[in-house]
Amino acid sequence: MHHLQLKLAALLASAAAVSCQNYTQLARTLSNTAQIYQPGSAAFNAAVLRWSNFSTPVANVVVVPGTENDVVETVKFANEYSLPFLATNGVHGSITTLGKMTSGIEIHMSQLNSIAVAQDGSTATIGGGVMSKNLTDALWAVGRQTAYDHHWASTDLETVTGTCECVGYMGPGLGGGHGWLQGRYGLVSDQYVSLNVVLANGSLITVDESSELFWAMKGAGHNFGIVTSIISKVYDIQYPNYAMETLIFSGDQVEDVYSLANQQWFTNASMPVDLINWSYWYFDPTIDAEKPVIAMYLIQEGVQTVDAAHTNPFLQLGPIATQNVSGTYRDLAAWTGISLNDTPCQKTGNANPRFPIYLKSYNATAQRQVYDLFNQATTNASTPFSDALFMFEGYSQQGVKAIGQNATAFAYREDNLLAAPLLTYAPNGPAVDAVASELGNKIRQILFEGSGEISLNTYVNYAYGDETPVAWYGSEQWRQNRLSALKEDFDPAGQFSFYAPIM
Ligand SMILES: Cc1cc2nc3c(=O)[nH]c(=O)nc-3n(C[C@H](O)[C@H](O)[C@H](O)COP(=O)(O)OP(=O)(O)OC[C@H]3O[C@@H](n4cnc5c(N)ncnc54)[C@H](O)[C@@H]3O)c2cc1C
The missing domain is CATH 3.30.465.10 (Uridine Diphospho-n-acetylenolpyruvylglucosamine Reductase; domain 3)
Known part of the structure; x- marks a missing residue:
């Protein structure tokens, strides 16, 4: 590990020494559709802008390959001048380890879009x-x-x-x-x-x-x-049409809502293959002026209206509001607030840390405890986190579990739920960053303790960045050994270690 860190430090130090002339040399090796953006240009500024403005990678130049071979040439060039490099595409990666890239080449993949x-x-x-x-x-x-x-x-x-x-x-x-x-x-x-x-x-x-x-x-x-x-x-395409029932509950009903979710899908039964349940917590004073609401989404494929067998038990809990929509698979993103027009697709300048944990089922007591913390954090008068969103994603799992638990490096096929508070806030110095980190980790720790699990299972793609490789890639020793051995073989100098490094 020490060896890798020294190599990385050497790479970072040499990056600044590469001149425009060198990039002209690189340009000669690239296809005529490749682009090189230098700092100060509008294209450079647009390319380096990210979804989460916290612990971001820093590049001295952006290369936009026009062919697969352009990527080869760019990596060879980076190696010749000992420059760090990082592939980017949707720029939604937000793990803090990305901030370890302090100079080098961003390889923006957008033109390889066939x-x-x-x-x-x-x-x-x-x-x-x-x-x-x-x-x-x-x-x-x-x-x-x-x-x-x-x-x-x-x-x-x-x-x-x-x-x-x-x-x-x-x-x-x-x-x-x-x-x-x-x-x-x-x-x-x-x-x-x-x-x-x-x-x-x-x-x-x-x-x-x-x-x-x-x-x-x-x-x-x-x-x-x-x-x-x-x-x-x-x-x-098997089932083009979908329906979604949204049920908005008061935060007073946290225990009831998640005990019922458990009973329906996690403790007595499993999520039916045609059903997905997400829920969001957020503070919307137009619905509840005092505390965050619970928005439950029941999404079903192949129907015009979500089956009453799924909705009735939740309706019996007495939601504040309900809404039913129907359409196609391609409407799902807009229905759940993640289409191109929605906030998660805008670069707002906010820091967007998440603190993910995989769970097998809900623990109603833990849900209450984290709700109370989330309530406090989103509604107190001076809070920077009033726009925070707590996400609980419960997909159907049959296709995931049908593939062997050890078949791929993704370690968490046995879990059923992905929970993550997204503590979005306007960056304002390290003090608020520290508050976010402390709060996010506290919430996650409560869910972890409530889960009864012995190791923290996190989704590497949502990770905050302070988790360990064990939490990102699985606690079984054989997984760590296998990944470490492959890392040694394929990336001995740790050049691909800006995103959740194995070691
Ligand atoms: C609003 C939102 C919604 C999300 N929804 C989902 C979801 O539904 N399902 C899900 O699984 N995850 C989801 N995620 C998490 C998502 O998987 C990660 O944020 C992912 O890193 C985003 O990839 P990107 O190309 O957009 O980001 P980037 O920041 O461009 O890429 C992230 C990292 O991926 C690597 N990378 C990207 N492209 C390449 C490439 N071609 N070759 C090699 N490495 C590459 C690089 O290491 C890069 O740092 C969501 C995230 C957000 C913010």
């Missing part, structure tokens, strides 16, 4: 710079497009992507990748057939099930390379 569906309609080749929404939209248009062309396919297609429209397609998958369709097919990364990866030494390799690295790319992928393209499984 999507090509195979003739037999079972796979698609997807560029490393594709965004989640673009992939879904492209697959949903395949049937119409090809029917018009008198081509092979007659149906639109789907695959598992992250839920938020403005998040990269690749980013979520590298850490596992949760999405609306995971109950049917598994995680985003469970769909991978192969990946084209530029390694730390600048070589471009294809990684598939014949390679040990394939296992690691599916959950710990940030640590090993830059993915220039992937082949993913795709499927005929």
